[in-house]
Structures are given as structure tokens and as C-alpha cells.
Amino acid sequence: MPRHRLSDYVNAFVTSVKMTARGQKPQSLQAEADHAPLFGWFRETVALVAAVESAAKAENIDPKAVVFRLDSRVTTLKTVLESIHFHAAQEYPMLLHQRSQYALIAIQATNLNDRFALLRLNEAEGLTDELRKPLTALARHLEVLPKN
Numbered sequence: 001m002p003r004h005r006l007s008d009y010v011n012a013f014v015t016s017v018k019m020t021a022r023g024q025k026p027q028s029l030q031a032e033a034d035h036a037p038l039f040g041w042f043r044e045t046v047a048l049v050a051a052v053e054s055a056a057k058a059e060n061i062d063p064k065a066v067v068f069r070l071d072s073r074v075t076t077l078k079t080v081l082e083s084i085h086f087h088a089a090q091e092y093p094m095l096l097h098q099r100s101q102y103a104l105i106a107i108q109a110t111n112l113n114d115r116f117a118l119l120r121l122n123e124a125e126g127l128t129d130e131l132r133k134p135l136t137a138l139a140r141h142l143e144v145l146p147k148n
Contacts, residue, residue: 031096037146045088051134068124080117115142
């Protein structure tokens with residue numbers, strides 16, 4: 001385990017004081033400020049995925065048991081929900097924090113894939129009307145990616 005010298009902590013403190021005095025933010029906080037609508041959209045996406053999971057539980061539907069074809073492969077409701085959750089909670093924010101010039105394009109492309117998966121999922125057997133409601137809300141939410 002690396003040992004940190006006191007000078008490392010002092011340098012970090014001095015740097016943070018200088019940035020604060022200049023009105024600057026750390027890169028991760030700056031990304032959230034620069035893309036506030038997107039970060040709000042990410043949080044809403046995570047909440048809507050949780051709503052689908054809650055509805056499945058309330059309907060006694062095992063997300064692993066809802067199987068459907070997505071292109072040429074077989075997948076499940078659980079896999080689709082986990083993918084969408086991962087993208088919104090971890091992947092998209094990481095892309096924006098890295099300040100990649102292609103971050104927004106990557107988010108748009110991945111979101112398009114998630115929307116397609118939900119479209120195919122909606123055709124799956126074993127979905128109740130009560131489960132389709134939050135799935136539809138999630139699909140509609142993914143259709144409106146904020147411009148940023």
C-alpha cells in the first residue's frame with residue numbers, strides 16, 4: 001500500500017484553495033455543471049429502471065424469466081434493465097467526466113441501442129399490463145435525450 005507523504009496532502013489542499021479562489025471546480029464537478037440536464041436525465045433513468053423492477057416484483061414476475069429475442073440473440077428483461085441502469089448510473093457520467101470529444105455521440109448511440117432493446121422487449125410474452133406501464137414510461141423517457 002502506498003504511503004502518502006504529508007507534502008502530498010498539503011499540495012492537494014493548496015491546489016484546492018487556489019482553484020476555489022479562481023472559481024474553478026474539479027473536473028468531475030465541472031462536467032456535472034456543464035451537462036446538468038444530462039445528469040438529471042441519468043438520475044431519472046435510474047429511477048425509472050427501479051420502477052420497472054418494482055412493478056415486476058409486485059406482479060410476481062421474475063425478470064430472468066422474461067425471455068425474448070434481441071436481434072439474433074436471446075436475452076432477458078433482467079439483462080436489459082441492468083444494461084440501462086449501468087449506462088445511466090456509471091458509463092454515461094464517466095464518459096462526460098473524461099471530457100472525450102465523442103462522449104455525447106457515444107451516449108446517443110448507446111441510448112439508441114437501449115431504446116431498441118425496450119422496443120423488442122415490449123413484444124415479449126409474459127408481460128402484464130401493470131409491468132408494461134413503467135416499461136412504456138422508461139421507453140418514452142429514453143426517447144427524449146436532453147441536448148447538451
